[in-house]
Amino acid sequence: MTRPAVLVARAVFPDVVERLRHHFDVEHNPDDEVWSADELRRRLAGKSGALLTASERIDAALLDAHPRLRVLANMAVGYNNIDVPACTARGVLVTNTPDVLTETTADFGFALMMAAARRIAESEHFLRAGRWTKWRYDMFVGADVHGATLGILGMGRIGQAVARRGALGFGMPVIYHNRSRLPGEVEQPLGARWVDKDTLFRDADHVVLVLPYSPAVHHVVGERELALMKPTATLTNIARGGIVDDAALARALAERRIAAAALDVFEGEPQLHPGLLEVPNVVLTPHIASASVATRRAMATLAADNLIAALTGAAPPTPVNPEVLAPRRD
Numbered sequence: 001m002t003r004p005a006v007l008v009a010r011a012v013f014p015d016v017v018e019r020l021r022h023h024f025d026v027e028h029n030p031d032d033e034v035w036s037a038d039e040l041r042r043r044l045a046g047k048s049g050a051l052l053t054a055s056e057r058i059d060a061a062l063l064d065a066h067p068r069l070r071v072l073a074n075m076a077v078g079y080n081n082i083d084v085p086a087c088t089a090r091g092v093l094v095t096n097t098p099d100v101l102t103e104t105t106a107d108f109g110f111a112l113m114m115a116a117a118r119r120i121a122e123s124e125h126f127l128r129a130g131r132w133t134k135w136r137y138d139m140f141v142g143a144d145v146h147g148a149t150l151g152i153l154g155m156g157r158i159g160q161a162v163a164r165r166g167a168l169g170f171g172m173p174v175i176y177h178n179r180s181r182l183p184g185e186v187e188q189p190l191g192a193r194w195v196d197k198d199t200l201f202r203d204a205d206h207v208v209l210v211l212p213y214s215p216a217v218h219h220v221v222g223e224r225e226l227a228l229m230k231p232t233a234t235l236t237n238i239a240r241g242g243i244v245d246d247a248a249l250a251r252a253l254a255e256r257r258i259a260a261a262a263l264d265v266f267e268g269e270p271q272l273h274p275g276l277l278e279v280p281n282v283v284l285t286p287h288i289a290s291a292s293v294a295t296r297r298a299m300a301t302l303a304a305d306n307l308i309a310a311l312t313g314a315a316p317p318t319p320v321n322p323e324v325l326a327p328r329r330d
């Protein structure tokens with residue numbers, strides 16, 4: 001019997017690839033070459049499944065070119081790189097890696113927020129540049145985190161994990177905005193209060209963005225929202241590029257209309273808006289919020305679990321569009 005062929009589109013832990021080789025004919029990208037869309041299309045030829053990251057774009061045309069594809073296992077909790085309705089319409093299963101990265105990503109979001117508030121990156125650059133000659137009362141004074149109001153846009157699993165850190169560890173009053181208000185049993189232990197989006201930007205001392213990307217939230221943080229923020233406030237983005245209008249943010253930071261920002265994700269990454277590189281009051285990291293050794297391993301393992309289950313007739317642990325698994329009636 002011929003074994004299904006799968007593509008592992010990016011470099012990943014070698015033992016995870018070996019595990020996949022027990023089940024499938026695997027084409028891998030161990031050198032982590034950056035493939036063009038055409039190259040990805042070529043490599044997907046004849047494949048039944050693929051292990052992807054959030055960097056590989058899958059659209060309807062690509063799916064139509066590869067009718068054998070049955071499963072796309074994204075090694076990410078976000079899946080805005082994949083046209084899920086187009087997959088569902090073609091019976092292609094999409095899976096992601098929720099839960100395993102929640103606490104690690106929240107740790108990083110909190111660290112970024114603290115770095116922005118307390119000017120850690122900015123002051124370190126100053127020191128490394130040999131500019132530290134004396135102590136001064138107002139040198140790199142920033143904003144307190146403890147006791148300050150934490151505003152979370154997107155109160156899903158990771159948003160709630162950030163809220164726990166703020167409320168329980170740092171005594172922060174938590175306000176949040178979500179499409180729907182969370183049940184009392186989630187809100188109460190955190191003292192979290194649902195507010196409308198404008199109130200969130202107006203009242204928070206530190207805004208953290210943790211909402212999933214969809215075209216509906218493109219530039220949901222732009223000139224208008226930045227203008228609502230306090231001049232002493234910070235903005236942290238661990239969600240997705242495109243949620244923030246990076247050009248508007250670079251201007252707001254340059255003009256000190258908000259105090260600081262911390263960004264792990266960018267519009268058009270790995271390219272950055274040049275304005276962000278010019279302002280000192282922003283902490284910039286290369287999309288690494290989930291990058292602890294243990295969590296990246298857990299993500300890769302879960303993506304492989306999903307791929308193996310989907311192609312061997314078992315139940316994939318974390319499907320995004322489980323409706324394609326329903327037995328066909330025709």
Ligand code: DGY
Binds near residue numbers: 078
């Ligand atoms: C995720 O899991 O969505 C992270 O952003 C990594 O892509």
